[in-house]
Amino acid sequence: MKRACLLALLIGLNAPLRAQMQRPLSPNDQRARDIFEQLININTTGSSGSTTVAANAMAKRLLDAGFPAADVQVIGPPDSKNHNLVARLRGTGTQKPILLLAHIDVVEAKRADWSVDPFTLLEKDGFFYGRGTLDVKDGAAILVATLARLKQEGYRPNRDLILALTTGEEGGSDYNGVEWLLANHRDLIEAAYVINMDAGDPVILNGKRAFRSVQAAEKVYVTFKLEVHNPMRSRGRRSPNGRKCSRDRWRRIWPRSLSRRRTPPRSGGSRTRAPCTTRSCARPALRRSSPAGTRKTRCRSPQARRSIVACCRERRRTTCSAH
């Protein structure tokens, strides 16, 4: 999801847990680390913290980098201690803006539950410790450091880059910053699309960038209702031993198998695994209803055995007893 202009600037902090102190930091890297540390050291929990403090600190970073005051705003409900930062790096306007999003509130962190101070960034044995190092003040620090650098270097993109550091993502706060901005200041964050730093984390293995996961959604679910129609054709008719019928049996139970992440056997693959015997024909019925034993007994009757091929060929049968 990242665009090249940002990707090239995702500096040392792109490994949120793994500190990279093997090499001397460049001035830009050092600033990014300082911003990261500054954010971690500010308590932004819903109970005792304040995102306004963090938003003001990040606003100062951007103003120091040359952003005009009119393009850097710390806003929120007047009676709240948790405000949001919205800033805009102005481009040529050829394209619609991109919104760069990260939340700066964090999950509760009781000192008694931690072996170290959760609000003091600690770098130890190549790792960073502190509340929000992963979720997602690392992302906020990357965005602030990157925009500050772009501004200082006079970079002018073909579209505005909007930065929103918001509150209330973790719950526990008095409101949700994104919802509030959409309801009250949509003009400030209106964009072609959003890049959310909270949506997936980069993975580095043995010092090499392995992959960058992208998360499409969170805290929602989607229900699929499948209606499966079995064409059946003539498989059973040509297979007196019933082998091909076993795939038909799979087709009948396929929707349930799907929920267990199972896949139906490929054509031919089922022949040795589940030959179409009287028992295999009865199995779907046993799973679907009770008392299972009754159906099993009926399916094993001599009459059912004689007509087993027809039984398995039948489109939606749950039992062989009708034959």
Ligand SMILES: [Zn+2]
């Ligand atoms: Zn998060």
